[in-house]
Amino acid sequence: MRYLALKISFLICFLYTIAGAVDSTGIIQREYFIFHFDNPIFVSTADSALNAARGQLIGLLNDSLDYRPDIYISDNLEEFKKVVGSAFPDWGAAAALPYRRLIAIKSPAHFRLGKPLRELLIHEYAHLALAHRLGLVQAPRWLDEGLAMRLSAEWGWEQNLSMSRAAIFNAFVPLRQIDRMNLFTEGEAQIAYSESYLAVKYLLDSYGRETFNLFLNKLKEGKDTDEALFAATGSHYDDFEKEFFDYLHNRYNLMTFFGDTIYFWSILGLIVIVAAVLSFFRRKKKYKEWEEEEKYQSRDFDYGNPDDPEEIDDDDKPWS
Numbered sequence: 001m002r003y004l005a006l007k008i009s010f011l012i013c014f015l016y017t018i019a020g021a022v023d024s025t026g027i028i029q030r031e032y033f034i035f036h037f038d039n040p041i042f043v044s045t046a047d048s049a050l051n052a053a054r055g056q057l058i059g060l061l062n063d064s065l066d067y068r069p070d071i072y073i074s075d076n077l078e079e080f081k082k083v084v085g086s087a088f089p090d091w092g093a094a095a096a097l098p099y100r101r102l103i104a105i106k107s108p109a110h111f112r113l114g115k116p117l118r119e120l121l122i123h124e125y126a127h128l129a130l131a132h133r134l135g136l137v138q139a140p141r142w143l144d145e146g147l148a149m150r151l152s153a154e155w156g157w158e159q160n161l162s163m164s165r166a167a168i169f170n171a172f173v174p175l176r177q178i179d180r181m182n183l184f185t186e187g188e189a190q191i192a193y194s195e196s197y198l199a200v201k202y203l204l205d206s207y208g209r210e211t212f213n214l215f216l217n218k219l220k221e222g223k224d225t226d227e228a229l230f231a232a233t234g235s236h237y238d239d240f241e242k243e244f245f246d247y248l249h250n251r252y253n254l255m256t257f258f259g260d261t262i263y264f265w266s267i268l269g270l271i272v273i274v275a276a277v278l279s280f281f282r283r284k285k286k287y288k289e290w291e292e293e294e295k296y297q298s299r300d301f302d303y304g305n306p307d308d309p310e311e312i313d314d315d316d317k318p319w320s
Contacts, residue, residue, distance in 0.1 A: 034068050038075040039109055042117060046071060049118040050125055053151055057129040060151075062213050069128055070102040071121070075110050096124040098131030115154075122152040134220050142178040145193060146200030159194045160252075166191045167252035175199060175241050176225075195248075202244050207233055 028035035028043060033050055035043060050071070058065055074080040081088065083104040084095045093113040094105040103124040108117050126148035130139055149155070166172050171191060173184075178192045204212050211232050218228035226237040233240060 030068070032065070032068055034070045036070060036072045038073065038079070039107060041109070042073050042107070045117055046073070046121055049121040053122040053125050054129075056151060057126065060209065060212075061129060061133045061216065063129065063133045065129055065132060067101060067132070069125070070100075072102065072104040073107050073117075074104065075107045077106070077111075080104060080106055094120045094124050096127035096131075098128050101128065101132075103128065119152045119154060123148045123154065126151045133216055137219050137222065139219065140175070140179065140225050141181055142175050142192075142196040142199050144196075145178075145181075146196035146198070149193065149197040150200050155197060159190075159197070162190050162194050163198070163248065163252045166194075167249055172245055172248060175244070176237070198248065199244055202247055203233075206243075206247075 026036075028037065028040070030047070032054055033046070035046060037043060037046075054065055057063070072080070072083050074083065077090075083102070084092075084097065088095060093111065093115065094103070096103050103121070105117065105120050105124070106113060113120060127144060130144055130147055173188060173192045173195055175195070178196060181189055181192050184192060203215070215228050215232035218231045219225070223231065229240050230236050235243060
């Protein structure tokens with residue numbers, strides 16, 4: 001009995017450690033975050049994603065991030081709207097509100113988010129972290145979105161193809177115009193998001209983390225983007241954009257477009273072949289089952305005399 005009591009006590013302590021300190025309202029208190037989750041099943045994912053992102057952001061932004069944002073994951077649309085406000089569009093899956101230091105995400109258990117929960121958590125937390133780093137200064141949209149995408153690793157074949165098309169048709173979006181992304185068409189927005197990711201990558205890869213943070217420092221001091229870029233990189237906004245677009249044209253072109261397209265059709269062709277092979281084996285298995293069934297079914301049917309159904313046909317009766 002004492003052994004059973006010890007096991008139960010250990011289990012309670014273990015569950016308490018996993019779930020965190022939960023107050024009377026169901027809020028889960030963490031060292032660096034406060035979780036408001038309708039369903040505690042997402043605690044493990046949030047812990048893993050946000051703590052990993054926090055470690056990366058501290059190093060990247062040279063910021064302590066010494067505050068605890070509130071993280072909401074809501075099962076109910078009305079509760080979600082209470083947090084983010086009624087003006088938030090119904091199709092939106094997540095929001096970061098830096099001035100309130102919170103993130104709100106619709107529950108994957110009740111809504112189709114279009115992206116993994118881990119990706120959304122990291123993306124929105126990056127928005128909060130950059131806002132904290134810059135204080136009251138609004139970051140240029142390409143910097144804000146690019147950093148969030150870079151941290152959450154939102155890059156794949158679709159983005160590569162989008163940039164290759166933009167390079168071929170000379171459809172790159174000027175960095176200043178990305179601030180008006182909400183007015184873009186879907187295709188323009190896709191290019192703008194991809195460009196934002198690549199602009200932050202280019203800035204970090206070409207100039208380094210120290211220059212990147214000098215750029216942030218100048219923005220925080222109240223310099224506009226042109227002055228901040230010049231102080232950090234030695235290039236004014238237009239010159240930096242030209243460098244960046246040259247980089248894009250060198251990286252994305254007709255060859256990369258066909259390469260990405262061939263890759264797509266190769267994968268599609270492989271899927272079709274695999275589906276055909278599986279279908280063939282399913283049919284073969286079905287035919288074999290039918291053959292097995294037929295072995296146990298009699299084919300020796302005696303239909304008798306159609307003119308006299310009662311007459312029994314005797315195979316041994318001599319022919320007359």
